[in-house]
Amino acid sequence: MEGRVVLITGASSGIGAATARWLARHGMRVVLTARRQDRLEALAQEIRARGGTAMAIPADLADPSARQALVCQAEAAWGPVEVLINNAGFGYYGTVQETPWEVIERMFAVNILAMIHLVQLVVPGMRQLGRGHIVNIASVAGHIAAPPLTVYAATKFAVVGFSEGLRRELAPHGIHVTVISPGPVRTEFGRAASGLDVDPNTVPGGLDPEAVARAIRRALQRPVPEIVIPARYLPAIWINRAFPRLVDWGAAQHGRTWLRHLEEARGRKEG
Numbered sequence: 001m002e003g004r005v006v007l008i009t010g011a012s013s014g015i016g017a018a019t020a021r022w023l024a025r026h027g028m029r030v031v032l033t034a035r036r037q038d039r040l041e042a043l044a045q046e047i048r049a050r051g052g053t054a055m056a057i058p059a060d061l062a063d064p065s066a067r068q069a070l071v072c073q074a075e076a077a078w079g080p081v082e083v084l085i086n087n088a089g090f091g092y093y094g095t096v097q098e099t100p101w102e103v104i105e106r107m108f109a110v111n112i113l114a115m116i117h118l119v120q121l122v123v124p125g126m127r128q129l130g131r132g133h134i135v136n137i138a139s140v141a142g143h144i145a146a147p148p149l150t151v152y153a154a155t156k157f158a159v160v161g162f163s164e165g166l167r168r169e170l171a172p173h174g175i176h177v178t179v180i181s182p183g184p185v186r187t188e189f190g191r192a193a194s195g196l197d198v199d200p201n202t203v204p205g206g207l208d209p210e211a212v213a214r215a216i217r218r219a220l221q222r223p224v225p226e227i228v229i230p231a232r233y234l235p236a237i238w239i240n241r242a243f244p245r246l247v248d249w250g251a252a253q254h255g256r257t258w259l260r261h262l263e264e265a266r267g268r269k270e271g
């Protein structure tokens with residue numbers, strides 16, 4: 001991994017920041033991107049202070065020209081991107097009906113369109129090198145869709161499907177593709193999805209973002225098609241696929257309870 005250039009999206013917090021720290025510690029040259037420049041600069045400085053190599057390039061990945069400028073700037077500085085970690089993403093807690101249309105468009109733009117576009121932008125460099133690895137962050141919600149994250153789940157189902165096809169398309173060129181599907185992780189995801197001041201540490205049964213970072217590193221060392229983390233979600237994924245009716249009732253019930261709590265919390269915030 002030593003000296004390889006890795007581009008990590010969504011590196012200003014959560015899984016992306018933890019992955020950047022982890023991969024820099026193992027000698028990779030990390031290009032950090034997200035919108036919040038102050039956070040990226042602080043993380044790049046922290047990595048450099050520990051003897052690592054990092055560069056921050058702020059970009060709004062909903063904007064196609066920003067994606068293009070990002071890859072141009074990274075490759076002009078350090079040469080072809082050999083590893084791409086497509087991690088940037090967000091969700092929105094709400095029914096399909098009440099999710100604002102602009103949020104839906106933005107979610108698809110960041111969670112899946114940016115991913116596909118970045119792949120188009122970095123693959124020529126990987127093919128020139130004759131090797132590469134693309135890691136796409138999906139979710140357990142990319143296998144089991146339920147309210148209040150139905151739209152988000154649609155973006156993550158797309159990530160899982162895209163990664164499967166891409167893996168088959170790029171294998172002959174020596175480029176690996178891995179999709180990582182985490183369960184709940186203690187990050188700022190809930191804050192962004194709810195618009196409320198949710199403490200990441202209160203995510204029930206939430207994984208430490210470091211655990212996902214370690215899974216990513218394992219996948220880079222020994223490429224596999226997919227990692228579901230924690231693995232205890234695998235039976236639920238199989239049951240949902242084989243017996244969807246069995247899961248329907250519980251998922252709908254859980255969604256209704258969640259939405260009621262959310263409505264109350266949003267009401268308290270406004271009132």
Ligand SMILES: NC(=O)c1ccc[n+]([C@@H]2O[C@H](COP(=O)([O-])OP(=O)(O)OC[C@H]3O[C@@H](n4cnc5c(N)ncnc54)[C@H](OP(=O)(O)O)[C@@H]3O)[C@@H](O)[C@H]2O)c1
Nearest residue numbers: 010012013014015034035036061089139184185187188189
């Ligand atoms: N936390 C979970 O429970 C969980 C579970 C499964 C999968 N995931 C997935 O894991 C990935 C990372 O999320 P996280 O949990 O680490 O949440 P997070 O702490 O909220 O991080 C999300 C990252 O995405 C970036 N981002 C959002 N919109 C962006 C945009 N328009 N342009 C560029 N960057 C953007 C954010 O940076 P800026 O705001 O600075 O732009 C931030 O760095 C996401 O794809 C998420 O769907 C999370």
